[in-house]
Amino acid sequence: MNKLPLKEQAHGEIERIFRILLPQNGLAVREEQITLCHAMLDTLLKNNIALCDAGVGIGKTYAYLTACILLKKFAPHGPAGSQPVVVSTSSVALQDAIIGEYIPFLSRIFLENRIIQKPIRAMVRKGKERFVCDIRLSRRLEAVEDKKKNAQQMKALLSLRTYYDLDSVTGLSGFDRRQVCVPKVCEKTCPLRNACRYHQYLKEARSAEIFVQICNHNYLLADAAHRLQELRPLLNDYRALVIDEAHKLPDAARQMYGQSLSAEDFRELCDLLAKEKQFLAAQRLKEKFATLLGAMCRGELLEEAQRTVFILTPDREAALRDCLSLLRQLQKQLAPHLPRWLLHRLGTTEQALGLFFTGDRRYILYIQYDRDGSPSLCAASREMPEQLRRALWLKDIPAILTSGTLMAGGSFERTKKVMGLSVNQRLEDFIAVSPFNYEKNCLLYIPGDLPKARMGSEMEAKCLAGQICRLVEATHGHTLVL
Structure with a gap:
């Protein structure tokens, strides 16, 4: 029997996962990634809040998902033992990658090596306007049955019989989307209320089997607002919070x-x-x-x-x-x-x-x-920092905020001020510097022939696109454009 304290056992698993298991599956592992995962797991176990500035290419997504899974394994008891973790992101692309690539990969590795006993299950949570209302869809299909409709739009509309997530369907017109999405308030007299796919999705999302709940920053803040107003929460009660792309949280807060x-x-x-x-x-x-x-x-x-x-x-x-x-x-x-x-x-x-x-x-x-x-x-x-503090940081829940751009001028002070974290006894910060040698491998290029254009304008976009094409040609196509 392993006599080590649970915390030491958990940190020992990090070494095994990153140094032995992931390389066997073709994943490059860096020392910075291992150190970052240790820091994140410490934050979760100590019930603290951490600002983690992690440079590009370190693998912070693997780091925080591994830390969360080890939290579930080594701290399974108490009232929070069955609660999920919430991962909040800014982009749909990252949500898709987490649920479609990262979690299935880690779940398989951990199962094969008996670190966990059941697969890690995850769901993406988003607003009801992003899903199909079955009764409204049937009415819309009846309305267009005998009408001449754009073939692509009609195909998209018919595909909603199979796909209930509106974001997974291309070619759907904005008008059709508004006609078939779940309304802001579902009628209690709806004949399909208990059988519709949206309510089945909600039922599954609330299941204790779902360990990782993935949402965007706006949904996270909407859930926090519901809790402050003592309304029904949008998310299950959660035991830990990870905010990836955390530099985008203030933008979401300004909207919210x-x-x-x-x-x-x-x-x-x-x-x-x-x-x-x-x-x-x-x-x-x-x-x-x-x-x-x-x-x-x-x-x-x-x-x-x-x-x-x-x-x-x-x-x-x-x-x-x-x-x-x-x-x-x-x-x-x-x-x-x-x-x-x-x-x-x-x-x-x-x-x-x-x-x-x-x-x-x-x-x-x-x-x-x-x-x-x-x-x-x-x-x-003007009170956004205080509102964020009340919404997220006063809870007795550990949180990890991570991004490659949380620091400004070598300091976290700006981030702390904007996010309402300036005065917080639980706050830690951690820097994982990118191993990429920028000075040796980068060339800063400033074109001298760009016409004057307003930032964000169509003219500026066309000028930049032209410059990018020239650079792609100069590098014979060996280019990644963000």
């Missing part, structure tokens, strides 16, 4: 803790009222919203999306006052006749417009214009 209202949002609200037979209310609100958008509108085609600081001009003030007055009036008058979720939607719209009417100093207020010159009212929270 900010507010925005577009013409599409206003149109949807009016349509929802009309579906509840409140036609007069929908029409009155539609007119007020149209006046408000008119006061914001640029009314011109733009080279690219633009944003400007929101200024409360007299015509905007009057339009906002009218919208707010009508929204308050409708909430009182229609309270007995509307479902609670729709009354809540009216209230949140009123609240968001109120930020612009009062010039709330807790927010940075601006107007975002798309290429058609259509406006969206946007409010970015």
Whole structure:
């Protein structure tokens, strides 16, 4: 019997996994990767929070997945023993790689060498609008049955009988997607409520057999918001959190803790009222919203999306006052006749417009214009670090934040400040420097003939694409473009 303490046993397995097992399966292993995995496992076992800056090519995904699996093996007891770990990423590509490549590979290696007794199971968690509603799909197929429809779009629509994840289907029109996706609120009277594929997916996701729950940063923050409001969580209660591509978390937080209202949002609200037979209310609100958008509108085609600081001009003030007055009036008058979720939607719209009417100093207020010159009212929270702290870091749960760009100027201070981690007794940081010799193997190239172009514009993209093509030709195709 092994008499070593569990922690030492767990760290001993890291050496065996990375030095013996992975090389046997054709995977190159670096000393930095082993050290990183030790640091990550320590963080999980100590219930700490770690900022791990890991350079390109080290293999941080293998490191944190191995650390999580060893946590499950060597710390299986207590109330959290059966709980999953959550891995949050910024990109769909990384989610697909984790569930399709990394986890199956590690699960096979660990099973073959009797490190674990059961395969590691994982699921990708995302918002309901990314899945097919079976009853809405059947209605949509009936509606287009005798109509001439684009062949590719029709093929995509029919394929949804087999695939319930909308992201796995190509060629689906935006209109069809909106018609067949799971609605924001499922009707309790739906005849397929207990049999539809979306609810079966939710049932499977909540199973104790799923050890790794994979989501994006927005979904993670939405789950945290539900918990703070004592609503039903989106994710299962989890015992550890890994945030990969952590440098993107602040961007997701700005979206989550900010507010925005577009013409599409206003149109949807009016349509929802009309579906509840409140036609007069929908029409009155539609007119007020149209006046408000008119006061914001640029009314011109733009080279690219633009944003400007929101200024409360007299015509905007009057339009906002009218919208707010009508929204308050409708909430009182229609309270007995509307479902609670729709009354809540009216209230949140009123609240968001109120930020612009009062010039709330807790927010940075601006107007975002798309290429058609259509406006969206946007409010970015100034309190994002504190909101992140309350949402994620006050929990008694270990967390690993990792990326290749968490440091700035050789310091984590900027990251700590933005993410609400400046004052945290559980915080550790770790640096795994990339073994790649940049000075010896890299050449910095700055083209001298680029025309002046606005950052992010179509013109800039074309210029950069041309330069990339020239570099690919110069290197005879031996090129990786990120």
